Amino acid sequence: MSAAVVEHDDHDDHHDDDHDHGPAKGLLRWIVTTNHKDIGTLYLLFALAMFFVGGSMAMVIRAELFEPGLQFVDPAFFNSMTTMHALVMVFGAVMPAFVGLANWQIPLMIGAADMALPRMNNMSFWMLVAGVLLLASTLFMEGGAPNGGWTLYPPLVLQPITVGKALPFAIFSVHLLGISSIMGAINIIATILNMRAPAMRLMDMPLFVWTWLITAFLLIAVMPVFAGAVTMLLTDKFFHTSFFNAAGGGDPVLYEHIFWFFGHPEVYIMILPTFGVASTIIPVFARKPLFGYASMVWATASIAFLSFIVWAHHMFTVGMPIAGELYFMYATMIIAVPTGVKVFNWTATMWKGAMTFETPMLFSIAFVVLFTMGGFTGLMMAIAPADFQYHDTYFIVAHFHYTLVPASIFILMAAGYFWLPKWTGHMYNEKIGQLHFWLSAISVNILFFPQHFLGLAGMPRRIPDYAIQFADWNMISSIGGFIFGASQLLFLYIVVDTIKGGTGEKVTAEVWEDAAKHGLEWTLPSPVPYHTWTTPPTTVPTEHVLDTH
Amino acid sequence: MKTVKQLFAGLILTALGLGSVQADYTLNLMKGVTKVSNDIYDLHMLILWICVIIGVLVFGAMFYSIFHHRKSKGHQAAQFHENTTIEIIWTIIPTLILIGMAIPATKTMLELNDVKESDMTIQVTGKQWYWDYKYLNTDIHFESHLDEASEKSHRTMGADPRLVPNYLLSVDKPLVIPIKTKVRFVLTSADVIHSWWVPDLGWKKDANPGFINEAWTLVDKPGIYRGQCTELCGRDHGFMPIVVIAMEQPDYDAWVKKTLEQQKQKPDLSDQTREQLMAHGESVYLKNCVGCHQIKGAGVPGLIPALTGSAIATGKWESLDGFLRAGTSKMPKFDKLNGKEFAELMTYVRNNLGNSVGDELQPKQTALPDDDDE
Numbered sequence: 041m042s043a044a045v046v047e048h049d050d051h052d053d054h055h056d057d058d059h060d061h062g063p064a065k066g067l068l069r070w071i072v073t074t075n076h077k078d079i080g081t082l083y084l085l086f087a088l089a090m091f092f093v094g095g096s097m098a099m100v101i102r103a104e105l106f107e108p109g110l111q112f113v114d115p116a117f118f119n120s121m122t123t124m125h126a127l128v129m130v131f132g133a134v135m136p137a138f139v140g141l142a143n144w145q146i147p148l149m150i151g152a153a154d155m156a157l158p159r160m161n162n163m164s165f166w167m168l169v170a171g172v173l174l175l176a177s178t179l180f181m182e183g184g185a186p187n188g189g190w191t192l193y194p195p196l197v198l199q200p201i202t203v204g205k206a207l208p209f210a211i212f213s214v215h216l217l218g219i220s221s222i223m224g225a226i227n228i229i230a231t232i233l234n235m236r237a238p239a240m241r242l243m244d245m246p247l248f249v250w251t252w253l254i255t256a257f258l259l260i261a262v263m264p265v266f267a268g269a270v271t272m273l274l275t276d277k278f279f280h281t282s283f284f285n286a287a288g289g290g291d292p293v294l295y296e297h298i299f300w301f302f303g304h305p306e307v308y309i310m311i312l313p314t315f316g317v318a319s320t321i322i323p324v325f326a327r328k329p330l331f332g333y334a335s336m337v338w339a340t341a342s343i344a345f346l347s348f349i350v351w352a353h354h355m356f357t358v359g360m361p362i363a364g365e366l367y368f369m370y371a372t373m374i375i376a377v378p379t380g381v382k383v384f385n386w387t388a389t390m391w392k393g394a395m396t397f398e399t400p401m402l403f404s405i406a407f408v409v410l411f412t413m414g415g416f417t418g419l420m421m422a423i424a425p426a427d428f429q430y431h432d433t434y435f436i437v438a439h440f441h442y443t444l445v446p447a448s449i450f451i452l453m454a455a456g457y458f459w460l461p462k463w464t465g466h467m468y469n470e471k472i473g474q475l476h477f478w479l480s481a482i483s484v485n486i487l488f489f490p491q492h493f494l495g496l497a498g499m500p501r502r503i504p505d506y507a508i509q510f511a512d513w514n515m516i517s518s519i520g521g522f523i524f525g526a527s528q529l530l531f532l533y534i535v536v537d538t539i540k541g542g543t544g545e546k547v548t549a550e551v552w553e554d555a556a557k558h559g560l561e562w563t564l565p566s567p568v569p570y571h572t573w574t575t576p577p578t579t580v581p582t583e584h585v586l587d588t589h
Numbered sequence: 590m591k592t593v594k595q596l597f598a599g600l601i602l603t604a605l606g607l608g609s610v611q612a613d614y615t616l617n618l619m620k621g622v623t624k625v626s627n628d629i630y631d632l633h634m635l636i637l638w639i640c641v642i643i644g645v646l647v648f649g650a651m652f653y654s655i656f657h658h659r660k661s662k663g664h665q666a667a668q669f670h671e672n673t674t675i676e677i678i679w680t681i682i683p684t685l686i687l688i689g690m691a692i693p694a695t696k697t698m699l700e701l702n703d704v705k706e707s708d709m710t711i712q713v714t715g716k717q718w719y720w721d722y723k724y725l726n727t728d729i730h731f732e733s734h735l736d737e738a739s740e741k742s743h744r745t746m747g748a749d750p751r752l753v754p755n756y757l758l759s760v761d762k763p764l765v766i767p768i769k770t771k772v773r774f775v776l777t778s779a780d781v782i783h784s785w786w787v788p789d790l791g792w793k794k795d796a797n798p799g800f801i802n803e804a805w806t807l808v809d810k811p812g813i814y815r816g817q818c819t820e821l822c823g824r825d826h827g828f829m830p831i832v833v834i835a836m837e838q839p840d841y842d843a844w845v846k847k848t849l850e851q852q853k854q855k856p857d858l859s860d861q862t863r864e865q866l867m868a869h870g871e872s873v874y875l876k877n878c879v880g881c882h883q884i885k886g887a888g889v890p891g892l893i894p895a896l897t898g899s900a901i902a903t904g905k906w907e908s909l910d911g912f913l914r915a916g917t918s919k920m921p922k923f924d925k926l927n928g929k930e931f932a933e934l935m936t937y938v939r940n941n942l943g944n945s946v947g948d949e950l951q952p953k954q955t956a957l958p959d960d961d962d963e
Contacts, residue, residue, distance in 0.1 A: 108757075109750040110743055116824040116889060182891030189821045195798060196781040200919050201881060202823050204891040286799020292782060293797055327660070329670035357784060358795045359802035362702045366695060373687045377680060384679045387651045394666040395659045405655065409648060416640035423690065425625075425697040426633045428792035429618055432784060432819040496618045498788040500819040503827030505743050507758045508751055509615075 062570050071166075074158035075570065076143045077463070082165050083140025084456075088535065090132030090172065091449075095525055097125035102487075102521035105514050110505050116202075118504035119187035124179065126190030127210075130310065131217045132172045134444065137452050138313040139164075139224045142252050144463065146228060148561035148568065149246050151237030151577045156230035164223035171216030178206035186210045189502065191303070192270065194284040194295050198277045207277060211270045218263040225256035225263075232256075237560075237576035243337070244580055246559055247330065250337050251316030254344045258305045258312075261348070266302035269295060293358055300351035308347045311443060312340055314411075314451040315382060318404050321458050322386055324558050325401035326393030332385040339378035339385075346375050356427045365424050372422040376415070383412050398552075399473035403454035406481045407447055414442030417492070432502075435495025441488045445524075446481070453480070453531060460535070461551045465567030466542030468534050476534065479527035486520025557581055619788055622810045622835070626791025628697045636690060701792060704803045707773035711764070715776070715783025715796035715818065718825035718880050722764050725775075729848055733760045734876050735828050741875070743828060744884040758815040761876075763832035765848075767841035768808050776802045781823060787816035787833050795820055808835040824889075825880045856929040858952040863936075866949055870937025873930045877923060878938075886942025897943035906935055906950055928956025 063069045063078065073079060100121050104112050113121070143161065147154055155161045178185040183204015188197035192210070197203050232253045236245070245253075272295070275281040282288020284295045315336075323330045330336065352358075353372040356365060386408050395401070417439040421427045430436060453476075461467050490513035495501075499510045506514065547566045555562035560580060564572055620630045658664045714721040719734040734740075736759040742748045743757065750756040766772050776785055778796040786793030793816075794804045808814075816831040836844060861869070878896075882888050886896035896902045901912055910931060916922025926934065929952040939946040 109748060110746055114824075114889075115827065116892075119821065119824065119826075183889075184891070187824075193782060193821070196821065196823060199781060199823070201889075201892055202781075286797075291800070293800065326658075327666040329668060331670055332676055333670065335671075335676055357793050359797065359800070362699065365698055365702070369694060369698065370691060373691060376687060377683050380683045381676070381680060383647060387647055387654070388672075388675075390651060390654045391658065392664075392667040392669075393654070393658050394664050395655060396661070397655075397659075405651075408651065412644065412647065416644060419640060420633070420636050423632055423636055423694045425629050425694060425701055425792075426636065428701065428794075429626075429629055429633070429788060431793060432786075493616045497615045498619070498816070500786070500817050500827075502821045503817075505750075505757065505827050508756050 072162065074154075074162050076147050076155045076158070076161065077568065077570065079155075079161050079165050080140045080143030080145075081463075083136050083143060083168075086165075086169065086172075087133050087137035087140055087452075088532070090128055090136070092528070092532070093176070094125050094128035094133055095528065097121045097128065098521065099525050101125065102518040104504055105506070106518040107515065108506055108508055108511050113504070115504045116184060116187050119189070119502065120179070120185040122502055123186050123188065123190050124175075127175060127186075128172070129444075130190065130306070131175075131214075134310045134448050134452070135221065136168055138252075138255075138310070139221075139228075141248075141313065141317070141452075141455055141459075142224075142228050145459065145561065146231055146249055146252060147235070148564065148572060149249055149559055150232065150235065150240055151560055151573045151580065152231060152235035153571065153573050155227050156235055157227045160223050161227055164220045164227070167216050167220040167223070171213045171220060174209055174216065175213040178209050181205045181209070191296075191299055192273065193299075194273055194276065194292050197273065198284075208274060211274050214270045215267055218267045221259050221263050225259035228252055228256040229260075237573070237578075237580060239576075239578060240580045243334065244582060246316075247319035247333070247336055247340075248313065248316035251312045251319075251340050254340050255309050255312045258309050258344055258347065262302040262305045262309075265298060266306075269298040269302065272298075293355075296355050296358060297352065300354045301348075303354065304351045305344075305347040307440070307443070308343060310448050311411075312344065314407070314448045315340060317451045317455045317458075318386060318407055319389075320559065321400050321404045321454055322389050322408075324458075324552050324555050325398060325404075326390050326395050327554060328389055328393040330385070331388035331391075332381070335381055336385055339381045342378040343375060346371065346378070350375065353422060353424075353427070356424045357431050369422060369424040373419070376419050376422070379415055383408060383415070396553075398457070399468075399470060399477055400454040400458035402474065402477045402481075403450045403457065406477070407450045407454065410442055410446035410450070410481075410484070414439055414447060417442065430495060432500055433495035434491040434499045434501055437501050438488050438491035438495060441491070445488065446484045450480070450484075453477075456531070456535065458552075459561075460538050461542075461547045462561060462564075462566050463568060464539055464542070465547060466538050466540075467545040467547050468538040468542050470543075472530060472534055472537075476527060476530040479530070480524060483520045483523035483527060487517055487524050488520070490514075490517045490520075621789040621791045622808050622812065622814065623789075623791055623806055624809075625697065625701055625806075626789060628693075628700065629791045632694055632697055635693070639686060639690065701804075704773050704805045707771045707805055709767075709770065710773040710775060711766070713774050713776045713785055713796060715778040715780075715785065715822065715829075717780050717823050718818075718829040719876075720760075720764075720785070720829065720831060721779070727845070727849075728852060729845065730852075731762050731848070732876075733762050733764060733832070735759070735830060736761055737872060737875055740828070740879065741884075744879065755815070757828065758817070758830050758832070760830055760832045763813070763834045765834045765836060765841060765844050766806075766808065767838050768811055768835045769838070771805060771807045774804045774806070776804065782820050783818050783822045783829070784820035785816070785831060786819045787814050787831055789814040789816075790833070793819050808833075811835050811837055811840075828880075856927045856952070856956075858929060858956055860951050860953070861933075863949050866933050866936040866951075867941065869930075870933035870935075871941070873926065873934040874937055877926070877934070881920075882942075886938070886944070896938055899944075902938050903944050903946050906939070906948065906955075909935055909939075910955060928952050931955040 104118055186203055186206050232249055272283040276283055276285060282290040284290045284292045319330055319336055350372045352368040421430050457473055494510055494513050499506055549565050550556050550562045551566060560577055618630055618633050620627055710725040712723040712725055719732055721732050723730040738753045739757050739759060742750050742753045776794050776796040778798040783796040784793050785796055790806045794802050812835055814833045818826060818829045881893045882896050888895035901909055913923045932950040932952040932955040936950050
């Protein structure tokens with residue numbers, strides 16, 4: 041990564057001594073760095089690595105499911121793979137990737153010199169690495185990695201015949217990841233609330249900043265709940281408490297309630313920043329202001345609020361009183377309204393624009409379409425009686441993968457293509473980018489669309505082997521999976537290639553046509569200097585904002 | 590570029606088209622055989638069509654825009670960025686649709702929940718990894734395990750499951766219910782959380798350890814209906830199917846009579862040849878032990894002890910017998926087996942799975958005085 045090295049000038053008395061240095065040399069730069077750009081890069085590269093680790097696990101799953109019968113793995117290892125695939129993708133790939141984007145982009149977008157708490161920023165990254173390594177280490181332990189599902193439901197995960205030595209390691213890993221996320225969230229909130237350029241009011245902030253502000257509050261609210269739930273698992277297992285043990289007066293369903301009180305906001309933690317990035321990219325390539333800025337902000341806030349009061353829709357079949365079933369059904373259905381507003385707004389942003397279709401825009405459009413499909417199946421599952429059929433089948437697997445892969449992951453790819461030229465000063469190879477897009481967009485549908493059919497036809501999730509009538513669609517799904525997995529190597533190639541110089545084309549400060557109208561980061565030179573906004577900008581772009589200035 | 594896109598589209602369509610001509614799978618939810626399952630099917634179709642229509646409208650507008658409002662066609666970008674009227678409209682219309690959807694959904698939910706006035710009750714207990722059915726207020730009580738053919742096939746790496754009829758969806762003793770009778774189920778679990786699902790009945794319900802859930806069904810059509818456990822319950826979660834046979838009342842009455850008679854039958858404690866003992870022992874092993882100790886008795890490293898070379902398995906048979914009857918904190922007790930089964934199982938374990946103690950145990954040796962009354 042190249043960064044402008046500014047000569048240090050001893051006589052330059054209006055600068056603090058610490059500031060004008062370029063990055064430290066060598067490996068130590070990355071270990072001790074407090075620079076938001078370096079930490080952002082670390083987060084993003086770590087997330088990319090974990091994306092391939094979690095992806096390899098998915099390949100194992102799809103290989104075993106390619107045909108009925110057991111061909112490659114033992115059922116318990118299969119269960120470890122589904123469990124670890126989820127944990128690695130959620131906590132190792134998607135969440136860190138968005139924190140990485142936040143690190144890079146929030147200070148650039150709000151005109152701040154760095155994050156508010158740079159040392160804590162470094163610590164939260166390295167704690168993430170420690171947490172994920174601890175989790176990964178369980179793969180090599182006696183009895184294997186956790187295999188009770190990423191939800192870690194008791195009594196299964198507490199059973200000595202199911203989970204071996206891995207449980208306490210997985211739990212401590214969750215603690216570390218939780219602390220890391222909370223510190224990251226505190227940092228993001230402190231940065232956004234305190235370090236905006238004076239000219240930037242809250243309702244001037246880019247949508248990406250808004251969605252991250254709201255996401256950060258969600259993180260602070262729910263990570264401790266998850267930490268508490270797994271700590272109760274720990275004491276149930278090792279200290280003879282009975283929070284979740286019916287024989288001791290506890291209740292295993294209590295864990296499900298606590299878990300999903302965390303788990304539902306958690307899924308929005310992965311999708312709200314996605315909305316923010318999409319709302320940033322689409323206007324640039326439509327050459328139009330974002331439609332309905334204020335309603336986007338309110339929709340995001342409403343979705344975040346609703347996320348706290350709908351958790352039990354993950355457990356319609358657990359045996360709740362009828363009033364609970366009905367309440368959670370109605371509350372869940374309401375989410376369709378603000379989510380619909382967002383989709384309509386993106387469509388209206390494209391409407392009558394002057395669109396071009398570079399790779400970031402292609403991924404963003406695919407996101408809008410495919411995320412909406414995931415939203416539709418979500419609405420279907422909100423209908424509680426229908427969920428008595430859909431629940432815990434491949435239908436839900438298809439649903440949440442539509443909202444995570446062609447939504448969150450696609451938008452992360454889009455963000456990579458969108459901002460890499462800004463960060464590195466090099467243009468990526470557009471041809472290979474588009475090839476990556478088309479391969480991904482097509483194969484992701486071959487991978488996940490047939491899973492709707494499988495679920496409706498009666499195939500439960502989390503099974504390593506299945507009845508013969510599910511064979512054809514599983515094979516098609518696996519083929520899609522292999523193509524999708526292989527296609528992602530193109531992305532790896534492009535990232536490396538772009539960092540090393542890309543097409544050799546010199547990019548302008550704006551990179552994309554008229555991008556400076558849409559965001560402060562495009563007024564900075566490309567590549568972005570190591571230190572930026574040491575003096576805050578005096579004006580901020582307002583074209584996307586209500587005309588109330 | 591365009592031809593490439595068309596080529597890809599063609600490929601997918603071909604793949605999908607080829608798939609759909611050759612098999613007996615379904616693409617959609619099944620209607621099922623109860624009123625509730627039909628109501629759920631109707632809800633499913635209603636919400637699906639609503640989604641399809643909204644999708645066509647939204648994606649239609651988007652693709653119209655993508656096609657016409659592009660820079661390469663010289664389209665100039667408009668600069669509007671809000672319109673209060675339209676924003677209110679697209680907030681209110683979805684709200685109205687949702688209210689319209691909530692009404693039938695509530696009705697079906699209430700119906701699904703109404704377990705009152707049932708004619709009979711069956712207690713369903715999930716266990717790792719089979720179902721235990723008890724017809725309350727009768728003496729009918731039996732276990733329902735995955736059938737032996739599926740069991741052997743899935744435990745043999747590389748075996749061809751296509752040779753097994755109803756692979757993984759077939760059991761040794763199906764649940765039998767009469768048609769046109771409101772059957773109430775009470776569901777619970779003996780170990781971890783399971784979930785009992787038969788798609789044709791329209792619902793699944795979790796079986797939680799220490800708690801009891803209720804559900805009901807009323808089947809109109811005689812038939813065989815298959816389902817599976819749907820809550821991850823450990824390594825053999827994929828191998829605990831459910832089979833429900835719905836019968837006309839007279840057939841059901843005959844089944845009840847026959848089952849009660851069978852249950853009263855005392856086990857045959859006469860001597861068996863070594864081959865018989867080993868063959869029967871394998872069946873007992875496949876039903877009761879294989880889930881943990883595995884097909885070759887190797888156990889699972891770090892979790893479950895191997896039987897091959899195990900001191901307990903190959904030591905004095907009397908102590909093995911006592912061990913099996915008592916269980917441990919990790920292993921359930923198997924006092925549910927009768928003397929005949931004990932003899933067969935122990936002979937099998939001690940002389941197969943890599944063990945060769947060389948003895949053979951006869952039912953008379955292992956039977957306790959009360960073994961034969963249930």
